[in-house]
Amino acid sequence: MRGLIWDGDDLVEVDDLDVVPPGPGQVTVEVRSAGLCHSDIKPIDGEMAQPVPAVLGHEAVGVVRARGAGVEMPLGQRVVLSVLQTCGTCDACAGGRPTLCAGPKDGTGAAADDPSPFRREGRVVERFRRLGAFAERTVVRERQAIPIPDGMPDAAAALLGCAVVTAFGAVEERARLGKGESVLVVGAGGLGLNVIQAARLAGAGQITVIDRNPRKAEIAELMGATDFAVAASDEDVVERSRALRIGRMPGSRPLRVSAETGPLTLRSPGRYDSV
Template sequence: MVRAAILPAVGSPLEIRDIELPEPGPGQVRVRLAAAGVCHSDLSLSNGTMRVPVPAVLGHEGAGTVVSVGEGVTHVAPGDGVVLNWAPSCGTCHHCGIGEVWLCASALSGAASVYARTASAARWGSPRPEAGGGTDLHPGLNVAAFAEETVVAANCVLPVPEGIPLTDAALLGCAVLTGYGAVHHSARVRAGESVAVFGVGGVGLAVLQSARIAGAGQIVAVDMSPAKEELARAAGATDFVIASETTAKEVRKLTGAAQGVDVAVECVGRALTIRAAWDSTRRGGRTTVVGIGGKDQQVTFNALEIFHFGRTLSGCVYGNSDPERDLPVLADHIRAGRLDLSSMVTEQIGLDGIPAAFDNMLAGKGGRALVVF
């Protein structure tokens, strides 16, 4: 029996309950969580911006220790530290075949379709349609990290690089891979270039640190909260702009001849900030959108400006990262002191602190909240 934060229905409050997990079957791994980051994607799943079968255990950014493994699992063993990988690649689809593993067609199709039973069958066996109509729990984004333990498919775990504490390693599972990849794989920031980062949350802080590691010259952080300035500058920002209706103009003023930054990275997922990031980018520059927005967030451009500015606008999924390739690189940066994961965490909480962490996200407060088990 383990404790978990359960989303009974989209838009409903999380419930902290005991659940019963099955033993790992063939090709599965049971993990005892050490820590799990509270990501904006979890909030998006809970409020319906992104879809998830319910009832579900959310949480996709985590690390822990292997408890047991099923038949056929050889790359990890009980006692090993592992990072959860919520978007495992199948290795056989078109995208995997051309090296775009972050776009794997099967990554979110149930690679880790493990079902748990709650301790109270009567409560979860009730026929309430909004509760899913049964006692099966779905693992949100494959890994269900908002639980003391989880059972996942073997391709959803990667060994923790040597010398990385598990509580730090949790952030590698989403925020850091996404932020690092946005800079190095999607935007391809070059030494000396100027960068603007919109949104100083967990991913934004990873983007700032990664831009510094890439050798960016001027790094402008943009956020609606003045309280984020200290966090942003500690992560590598040289300038800080409070978000407003004139954000793009303020960013351009900070650049040479007010031409705009070479690269803008949007980490919010709102039409207004995507448009501001685009408007902050110089002619011929690159705008990368990392934030996940809803279908109602419509961004418009006119045909003439697309021609005139010659900018590149690109989406970014999971940082366009390959975790197996990128984790060792990130580990080298951590061991060398270039990447500081603990500085991204602004509060440590228990499972019951997740709703307040969601509220803080909506209010634009803090960096990464970390559930520590």
């Protein structure tokens, strides 16, 4: 099958990549669409350790084509893939907090990964973030394959696996944004745009977005931003945020901020979240 492999020097498109059959508790997923997240670039830029050769990619949607022993998910089920390899039985998983899973861990403290299912010329090809989505098929645990309805377009559904849940989790779980609160989002990229959507759904009042690119204004407003400003540098971000007097409206509640320069933009009382 076809796949995109990072060999440590180049991204190589191949057509002789193999995938092993699913083992107990695993499913084979035919990848329909995969997103390109900035995290996928980090191994290439040397910003994230990754054994090579490896199939990158961790945002994907697809269809279950094969299943191992003990799997209940039906063949043909449309799914979005998750990087979380949780046990499903510990207190954290049972309590709805799978990111705190107490299951087996690797040397970094992350959930221990199953062996990579990819092979090429008889040798193991590693996978990125317990998925390896830049291939026509991949094998994951059943719990990593989340059923989704048929009506959602593949390209949009793929983003649910990382960009959307990361942003919504930051707004709902970390910031615990409340109705009527003010929000400053610095950077209208993939995560920032989803933070805007999440803030709007949470009932935020003023949602101000600051970005270096003025062309981001239209899409930011489409996602729910109430205000948009252009900043040329990190220092400009701080000055702009202070000039906008975000979170200082009469009766407003604490300001929530999402940006690397966020701490410098805060007015008291305020909270800062980086996503």
